[in-house]
Amino acid sequence: DIQMTQSPSSLSASVGDRVTITCQASQDISNYLNWYQQKPGKAPKLLIYDASNLEAGVPSRFSGSGSGTDFTFTISSLQPEDIATYYCQQYDNLPGFTFGPGTKVDI
Amino acid sequence: EVQLVQSGAEVKKPGESLKISCKVSGYNFASYWIGWVRQMPGKGLEWMGLVFPTNSDTKYRASFQGQVTISADKSISTVYLQWSSLKASDTAMYYCVRHARHDFDFWGQGTLVTVSS
Numbered sequence: 001d002i003q004m005t006q007s008p009s010s011l012s013a014s015v016g017d018r019v020t021i022t023c024q025a026s027q028d029i030s031n032y033l034n035w036y037q038q039k040p041g042k043a044p045k046l047l048i049y050d051a052s053n054l055e056a057g058v059p060s061r062f063s064g065s066g067s068g069t070d071f072t073f074t075i076s077s078l079q080p081e082d083i084a085t086y087y088c089q090q091y092d093n094l095p096g097f098t099f100g101p102g103t104k105v106d107i
Numbered sequence: 108e109v110q111l112v113q114s115g116a117e118v119k120k121p122g123e124s125l126k127i128s129c130k131v132s133g134y135n136f137a138s139y140w141i142g143w144v145r146q147m148p149g150k151g152l153e154w155m156g157l158v159f160p161t162n163s164d165t166k167y168r169a170s171f172q173g174q175v176t177i178s179a180d181k182s183i184s185t186v187y188l189q190w191s192s193l194k195a196s197d198t199a200m201y202y203c204v205r206h207a208r209h210d211f212d213f214w215g216q217g218t219l220v221t222v223s224s
Contacts, residue, residue, distance in 0.1 A: 034210040036152075043202055043214040044144075044152065050208065087152055091209035096168050097142075097154035 002026050002092045006100035013107065019075040021103045023088035026069070032091040033071045035064055038102075039084045047086075048073065075105075083107055109133040111141075111203050111215035118221045119193050126189035127218045129203030136184040137161045140206035143177060143188045146217075147199045157206055158186060193222045 003026040013019050023033065035048040046055045048064035051071060061076045075082055088100040114128045129141065142157030156167035160179040167177070178187045186203055201218050204211035 032209045036211075038152075043217050044211075045214070046210055046212050049210045049212075055212065089152075089210065096156075096166065097209075097211075099152040099154070102151050 002029060002090060002098060004088060004090055004098055004100040006088055006103050008103060009101065010104040010106070013078050013105070015078055015080060015107060017078045019078050019082075019105060021073045021086055021088075021105075023066075023071045023073070023100050024069055025071075025090055028068050029090045029092065031067045033064075033066065034089045034091075035062075035073045036087045036089060036099075037082075037084045038087065044087065078105075078107065080107060109205070109213045111205065111213055113201075113203055113215040113218045116219040116221070118223070120224055121193055121195055121222055123193050123222075124189070124191050125193055125220065126187050127201060127220065129186045129188075129215050131184045131186065131205070137181060141179065141186040142204050142206055142211070143175075144202045144204055144211070144214075145199045146202065155188070160184075160186070193220075195222050195224075198222045 005024045007022050031051040033051045036044040037047050038044040047058050047062050052064045063074050065072050085102045085104045087102045110132045112130045137160050140157045140159050143155040145153045155171045156177050158165045158177045158179045160181050165177050176189045198221050203215040205213040
């Protein structure tokens with residue numbers, strides 16, 4: 001199975017800060033990497049698909065990059081409503097879909 | 108508007124059976140795979156498996172194969188997740204998700220399943 005690691009596991013930043021989260025796959029996954037935001041008590045929400053594509057309706061301060069095994073998720077200017085846990089997710093034919101362990105973002 | 112609306116919270120005893128549902132609206136139900144994601148208390152997300160409503164083709168993550176059954180009823184645009192014999196370790200929030208490309212673009216609100224004696 002492909003393993004996903006995320007770092008950091010948590011971070012605290014100030015409003016307006018640039019926040020970066022990394023996700024690493026144990027083998028090449030091309031650009032099959034997506035990013036989700038989960039606010040407390042809510043279902044996750046897709047933010048970025050195929051490594052760098054912004055889902056419709058998602059603010060442009062969110063972005064993603066990378067390919068192969070190393071990926072980055074960035075919030076260009078952190079807002080109070082961005083308090084959440086962020087998960088990367090990869091697709092592999094077997095066993096299917098795997099999420100990273102998550103990064104909790106606080107202000 | 109695409110909506111995935113799940114059935115309500117359940118409290119069950121170990122050994123009991125359970126079937127939870129996810130009713131879909133706002134798009135052609137037959138066109139997208141629908142899957143389930145588990146989130147145990149205070150933990151991360153685990154993809155469990157999916158079903159293609161057109162022909163009920165199903166695929167499961169290996170660790171969930173034989174532990175749960177995913178099914179679909181095209182006539183009422185509903186997908187199900189069921190257990191024949193619940194364990195305490197099945198206690199979790201379960202989300203249904205629409206598969207698009209290689210991601211999950213729409214999520215249900217979640218169904219909390221609590222298994223306790």
